[in-house]
Amino acid sequence: MAKIHVTTTINGEPMEYLCEPDDTMLDALRGPLGLTGSKEGCASGDCGACSITVDDRLVCSCLMLAAEAEGHELRTIEGMADGERLHPLQQKFLEQAALQCGICTSGMLVASDALLRKNPDPSEEEVRFWLAGNLCRCTGYDKIVRAVLDAAAEMREATREAAQ
Amino acid sequence: MNLVTNNKWIGQRTIRPDGMDKVTGRAQFAADTTMPGMIWGKVLRSPHPHARIRGIDTSKAEKLAGVKAVVTSRDIVDFTIEKGAVMLGIQDMRWMCRNVMARDKALFPGHPVAAVAATTEAIAAEACKLIEVDYEVLPWSIEIEDAILPDAPILHEFNRWEGKPSNIMSRIEHKKGDLTEGFASADIVIERTFTTRPVHQGYIEPHACLISVAPDGKTTIWSSSQGQFMVRAMTSMLTGIPQSDIRAIPAEIGGGFGGKTIVYLEPLATMLAKKSGRPVKMVMTREEVMRATGPTSGSRSTVKIGVKKDGTITAAHGTFYLQAGAFPGSPIRGAAGCSFTPYDIPNLLSEGFDVCSNRSKVAAYRAPGAPIGAYAVECVMDEVAGALKMDPLDFRLKNAAKQGTKAAHGPTFPRIGYIETVEAAKSSPHYAAPLGEADKTSGKVRGRGVASGFWFNAGGESSAQVNITEDGNVVVTTGHPDIGGSRAGIANICAELLGIDYRRVSVIIGDTQTIGFSNLTGGSRVLFASSMVVTQSAEKVIQTLRERAAKIWNIDPEAVKWEQGAAHPVSPNAGQFEPLTLKELAEKAPAMGGPIGAGVQLNTQGADGGFGTHICDVEIDTELGIARVIRYTAVQDVGRAIHPGYVEGQLQGGVAQGIGWALNEEYIYTREGKVDNPGFLDYRMPVCSDLPMLDCIMVEVPNPKHPQGVKGVGEVPLVPVMAAVANAIHNALGLRFYSLPMSPPKVSAALDAGVRQAAE
Ligand code: FES
Ligand code: FES
Numbered sequence: 001m002a003k004i005h006v007t008t009t010i011n012g013e014p015m016e017y018l019c020e021p022d023d024t025m026l027d028a029l030r031g032p033l034g035l036t037g038s039k040e041g042c043a044s045g046d047c048g049a050c051s052i053t054v055d056d057r058l059v060c061s062c063l064m065l066a067a068e069a070e071g072h073e074l075r076t077i078e079g080m081a082d083g084e085r086l087h088p089l090q091q092k093f094l095e096q097a098a099l100q101c102g103i104c105t106s107g108m109l110v111a112s113d114a115l116l117r118k119n120p121d122p123s124e125e126e127v128r129f130w131l132a133g134n135l136c137r138c139t140g141y142d143k144i145v146r147a148v149l150d151a152a153a154e155m156r157e158a159t160r161e162a163a164q
Numbered sequence: 165m166n167l168v169t170n171n172k173w174i175g176q177r178t179i180r181p182d183g184m185d186k187v188t189g190r191a192q193f194a195a196d197t198t199m200p201g202m203i204w205g206k207v208l209r210s211p212h213p214h215a216r217i218r219g220i221d222t223s224k225a226e227k228l229a230g231v232k233a234v235v236t237s238r239d240i241v242d243f244t245i246e247k248g249a250v251m252l253g254i255q256d257m258r259w260m261c262r263n264v265m266a267r268d269k270a271l272f273p274g275h276p277v278a279a280v281a282a283t284t285e286a287i288a289a290e291a292c293k294l295i296e297v298d299y300e301v302l303p304w305s306i307e308i309e310d311a312i313l314p315d316a317p318i319l320h321e322f323n324r325w326e327g328k329p330s331n332i333m334s335r336i337e338h339k340k341g342d343l344t345e346g347f348a349s350a351d352i353v354i355e356r357t358f359t360t361r362p363v364h365q366g367y368i369e370p371h372a373c374l375i376s377v378a379p380d381g382k383t384t385i386w387s388s389s390q391g392q393f394m395v396r397a398m399t400s401m402l403t404g405i406p407q408s409d410i411r412a413i414p415a416e417i418g419g420g421f422g423g424k425t426i427v428y429l430e431p432l433a434t435m436l437a438k439k440s441g442r443p444v445k446m447v448m449t450r451e452e453v454m455r456a457t458g459p460t461s462g463s464r465s466t467v468k469i470g471v472k473k474d475g476t477i478t479a480a481h482g483t484f485y486l487q488a489g490a491f492p493g494s495p496i497r498g499a500a501g502c503s504f505t506p507y508d509i510p511n512l513l514s515e516g517f518d519v520c521s522n523r524s525k526v527a528a529y530r531a532p533g534a535p536i537g538a539y540a541v542e543c544v545m546d547e548v549a550g551a552l553k554m555d556p557l558d559f560r561l562k563n564a565a566k567q568g569t570k571a572a573h574g575p576t577f578p579r580i581g582y583i584e585t586v587e588a589a590k591s592s593p594h595y596a597a598p599l600g601e602a603d604k605t606s607g608k609v610r611g612r613g614v615a616s617g618f619w620f621n622a623g624g625e626s627s628a629q630v631n632i633t634e635d636g637n638v639v640v641t642t643g644h645p646d647i648g649g650s651r652a653g654i655a656n657i658c659a660e661l662l663g664i665d666y667r668r669v670s671v672i673i674g675d676t677q678t679i680g681f682s683n684l685t686g687g688s689r690v691l692f693a694s695s696m697v698v699t700q701s702a703e704k705v706i707q708t709l710r711e712r713a714a715k716i717w718n719i720d721p722e723a724v725k726w727e728q729g730a731a732h733p734v735s736p737n738a739g740q741f742e743p744l745t746l747k748e749l750a751e752k753a754p755a756m757g758g759p760i761g762a763g764v765q766l767n768t769q770g771a772d773g774g775f776g777t778h779i780c781d782v783e784i785d786t787e788l789g790i791a792r793v794i795r796y797t798a799v800q801d802v803g804r805a806i807h808p809g810y811v812e813g814q815l816q817g818g819v820a821q822g823i824g825w826a827l828n829e830e831y832i833y834t835r836e837g838k839v840d841n842p843g844f845l846d847y848r849m850p851v852c853s854d855l856p857m858l859d860c861i862m863v864e865v866p867n868p869k870h871p872q873g874v875k876g877v878g879e880v881p882l883v884p885v886m887a888a889v890a891n892a893i894h895n896a897l898g899l900r901f902y903s904l905p906m907s908p909p910k911v912s913a914a915l916d917a918g919v920r921q922a923a924e
Contacts (some may be wrong), residue, residue: 036196037189039418041368042450046600046844049368077189090187093177100648100817102186103193103369103418124857131852135844137366138596138648139813140820141852 008069010035011079019066025059026050028066029076036078037106041135048134051107051114058114060133061108077106080113088151088158089113098147099140107134112148120156124149173659173666175873177809180368180652181671182416194372194388194415199443200516201375203232205436206288206446207430208278208295209456210270213315213522213837215303217270217277217297224281224294230287232440234295236278239435241402245322250401253394253684255426257401264402264431264523271319271490272300272524273838274455276428281436281444285740305331308464308485311521319490319520320369327418333492333518336500338572346479346511350470354547356539357466359903360886361830362459362487365529366821366849369418370453375433383410383434388417390424390645391684396676402431403438413675414645417685421821422528423458425686454842458527459831461486461494465540467503475554476560479511480504481920484537486518489525494518498533498619501573502883503541505618506582506775507563510819512572522837528686530818530877531619535825535886539904542615542887546894554615556891557590560777573620580773581801581865582616588861589614589777594797599781604765607786611896615843616777617883621876622687623768628697630658630705631761636747636789638662640698641674641887643682644690648817648878653691654698657872661702663729664746680765688876691806692867693768699871704762708889713744737909770869774880778819784896787914791893792854793823799861803875808862815881816858822885824850830905 003018010033017032024043029035029052041047043062050061053075056144080087089112092098110133115122115130122130127148128141136144185191222234225895243250243258250257261267277524278295282288303317310316311331318329325332347353373387382864389395394414400407429446437444448457463486470479482503487492496516516533549559564583565701570576589595589790593612602608629641640658644650651671659666673679683689685802706726713731714721723738724731730743753760781795805811828848832840841847866873886904899914 031195035189036192039193039368039369040195040447041418042844044450044843044845047368081188086184086187093187094183095177097177097180097649097652097813099183099186099808100810100813101367101369101417101419102182102191103188103367103416106189109187116312125853128853128855132854133851135368135849135851137368137421137849138817138819140816140850140858141820141855142816142858143809143813145852 004067005069008071009073011075020149021067023066025061025066025069026123027083029061035076035078038104039103041103042118046109049104049107051110051111051134053114056117058111077110087092087113087156092147092151096143096147096150098139098143104134104136108136108144120152122152122158171660173656174806175678175808175812176656178652178656178666179809180649181655182646182651191416193369193418195447197374197386199374199376200446202443203281203283203440204285204288205279205281205433205444206285206292207276208292208430209252210266210275210277210602211273212270212299212301213273214272214302215299217266217268218300219298220278221296222278225291228287228291228294230283231280231291232283232442232550233281233436234278234433235432235439237267240265240431240812241404242267252397252401256493259285259493259525260398260426261402263491264428272522273763274452274524275490276432279436281440306521306523306833306837308462308487308519308521311519318640319522331520333488333520335514336496338500338514339512342513343479343481343511343513345644347470350478351473352548352551353468353470353808354551355466355468356544356902357464358543360463360536360539361904362462362523363825363829364454364459364847365421365423367421367423370448370450371428371457372447373429373433374443374445375430375437377434377438379521381409385410385430386413387430388415388424390417390686392645392676393643394425394684395427395430398427399430399434399626403434405434405572411675411677414673417645417647420647420685421530422532423821424688425528425684429458449739450844454847455839456524458525460528460529460532461488461536463487463536465537465545468563469544469548471548471552475552475559477507477509480509482514482518482537482541486516486533486536487523487526488520489523490520491525492518492520494526495528495533499537502534502618502620503537505571506560506565506616507572508565508569514572529591530821530882534617534619534883535822537617538617538883539886539890542884543890545902546613546891560616561586567795578772579774579865579868580772581863584863584865585775585799585801586616586775588750588863589779589799592779592797592861593797594779594859602783606839608783608785609786609896610781611892611894612779612781613888613891613895614777614779615884615887615891616775617880618773618775619688619879619883620773621692621771622689623693623771624683624689625767626682626693626697627763627765628694628701629761629763630698630701632705632746632750636750638670640669640671642678642694642698643672643674643679644685644694647685648814649807650690650694652810653806654694657695658698658702661699662706662746663727680763688878689771692771692870692876695872695874696768696870697764697766700764705760707735708762709749710747712749712752714753715756716744716752717741736890747827770867772867772875774801774875774877776880776884778884778888780892782889782892782896784893784911786915786918789908789915791827791911793889794856796856797859797861797879799864800877801861801863801875801882802877803867803870804864804873805862806874811862811877812860814878818881819858819885820855822851822882823855823889826886826889826904826906828905828907
């Protein structure tokens with residue numbers, strides 16, 4: 001079986017890779033691309049540990065074929081911090097102890113970021129329903145929800161200040 | 165006890181040492197590494213619940229292009245049954261060797277029968293299909309009721325119970341007083357039977373490992389587990405490679421909850437690597453995790469409690485049957501030993517029965533056995549309080565265990581904090597708040613329930629090394645994998661003792677060849693045990709620092725004190741010297757006697773048990789039968805919260821798991837005896853939108869036998885949950901559920917039956 005050559009953009013960088021026709025995007029990220037921040041908890045779209053965005057749309061990379069990335073813009077956890085500067089969500093997760101084992105954390109952060117891009121001022125309920133596709137077995141979600149709400153508030157404040 | 169007051173770092177919500185790696189995707193979990201020349205291993209598993217293996221032919225698989233090695237039970241060291249138990253911790257290697265690879269019989273669907281290593285995962289999977297196994301399919305049983313029948317299919321023919329072949333493998337009992345007399349003196353006696361289903365620990369990270377065996381036998385294991393030393397010891401015993409040749413490196417672990425306290429893949433990958441001469445990586449699928457790794461037991465419990473009219477418990481009797489799965493070893497000790505422990509009961513019999521059946525071997529799950537027993541006991545406690553027309557917390561207070569109470573499992577309690585948890589629950593804002601009105605027009609009703617729980621907590625072996633770097637900072641190495649933030653606790657303690665900023669303390673988990681033996685991350689032992697050895701190591705380091713300063717100042721070491729990260733003369737009488745900081749002393753180290761560091765290894769003692777009391781509010785949609793937890797408060801005696809954020813995290817995580825166990829989670833089996841819901845879609849763990857915020861009240865009754873007052877916290881929070889939810893549902897509906905989970909179909913059916921009854 002011939003491998004497929006894919007040209008895409010990941011975290012703002014142009015990338016190329018070869019994949020099998022049945023490789024998932026998660027296989028490609030974790031394999032040839034070496035981006036192991038996205039995790040595999042189920043490979044069936046049920047845990048969200050593999051969350052990435054494709055053209056700003058939140059997807060489970062385990063449900064996407066690696067070949068489908070051709071020509072799209074992907075973002076993964078590895079592209080979330082701006083160099084040494086953490087994204088406010090990452091900072092709040094640390095400050096609020098919103099991770100225990102950390103295996104769900106990449107997916108949670110990517111999913112939360114996608115939420116705040118769409119809705120900078122979510123209610124607790126909106127956060128809970130948006131993150132319902134991301135399983136966390138350690139935290140009971142309490143601190144995760146708080147961290148997302150706090151980060152959202154801080155980001156709104158920053159936007160307001162920047163506007164003034 | 166030298167309990168430090170006015171702490172700068174103990175009790176602070178500092179940033180955890182491994183946090184940055186985990187929020188940026190850098191942290192390396194078990195499946196995140198590769199090695200040059202690496203190939204892939206896959207396991208062939210039995211499709212049958214029970215079958216004799218008459219033969220295995222691997223020749224076709226071996227001939228497939230790309231296949232590099234095949235292993236079967238012939239490659240795994242046999243611990244013969246006749247020679248008797250060979251224990252490693254609580255695990256008998258006779259069962260472990262048969263669990264990692266079936267020998268004469270396959271005992272559950274998913275039981276490994278062979279493993280293959282090949283250049284790609286696809287080839288390895290293909291090769292598994294080419295292995296021919298000659299099975300003689302046998303009758304099987306899964307449920308306890310079936311497995312204890314006189315004519316049940318027997319898993320282990322050697323086993324006798326009351327003189328006959330049986331699946332009842334053992335019994336444990338705790339006894340106190342005279343049961344007959346106790347019940348005779350009671351005014352009210354209530355006896356009920358409860359069942360629970362097997363539930364999985366549900367860690368998001370599947371089991372995985374990467375192993376290389378060099379031609380000289382030197383073995384490197386990269387895997388995630390709750391104990392790199394357990395991995396080393398079990399792999400050594402099952403492969404025959406000496407422990408000194410096995411370096412087990414603890415990867416970051418993506419959840420364990422007890423389920424990663426035994427090995428599944430490591431011995432197989434080691435033998436595949438040895439045979440092929442190539443590093444072998446193995447990663448379980450979620451389905452394999454669900455089918456072949458340990459859920460906890462399903463159970464059948466009968467609990468009888470007798471009380472006087474004034475609410476004094478006179479007697480109690482509990483009988484707990486727990487499914488062990490394919491091999492003996494269900495957590496009957498936790499069920500029989502913990503369930504009545506919050507109460508001072510003069511006449512008590514608590515019995516546990518270990519029952520094998522054709523299901524994967526149980527693995528520990530957060531306070532193993534205790535939540536199962538507590539569910540039954542705490543529900544009966546609620547019924548008794550109802551019959552007495554007493555507030556359920558007052559009823560518990562009236563019978564509460566306290567200092568001097570003799571627990572049925574042995575100890576006479578030192579100062580314990582159970583009463584404090586009940587009182588804190590009683591005076592909590594939650595208990596004081598009214599339930600609030602549900603939307604009655606849409607058929608919703610609300611209820612509130614409470615429950616308590618106990619877990620033993622453990623100490624045990626722990627090792628630490630505290631080193632001062634050449635630039636005057638600190639590296640602490642311990643030997644217990646950190647699942648939930650224990651490194652953050654260690655950093656706080658070390659910074660406190662050395663009087664420096666916590667960010668100057670780096671905390672790492674050593675591998676088996678770089679740090680001394682440390683027991684499993686389990687039994688809620690980690691912060692208790694490791695902070696003891698870290699404290700003693702840090703104290704030795706401080707002693708060295710004082711001696712160095714004394715030498716420089718040419719005064720007696722006793723005249724030097726260590727404060728705020730520097731050596732000072734104890735008083736002006738000792739001499740007038742500028743303080744010498746850690747940094748300065750580190751710089752001078754080469755000339756003043758060499759590197760500064762100390763290690764301590766101990767079998768830590770004095771872990772006090774832990775108590776918790778929970779309050780749960782539910783709202784039930786009576787049309788759909790859906791119960792939702794709308795408010796929850798967990799109160800626990802945590803001894804001393806070294807890092808409150810991660811202590812709360814333990815409480816909240818345990819509560820969430822308990823809510824899942826109470827309302828949705830269960831193993832469902834097909835008529836063929838296979839798990840029918842081996843994925844997250846059908847095995848329904850709580851998601852974010854299922855839960856409310858989970859409130860925590862940390863009661864701090866310091867452990868007098870610990871330098872910082874620490875008690876284990878991780879396991880207690882799961883113990884009371886199912887009963888708290890069940891009691892809340894009873895309060896809402898006036899209906900009591902005697903089996904878990906209280907899932908929508910069950911609640912609907914009960915409501916329909918209730919309505920029918922009322923109509924008849
Ligand atoms: S691994 Fe993709 S959703 Fe679980
Ligand atoms: S922190 Fe462990 S699964 Fe979320």
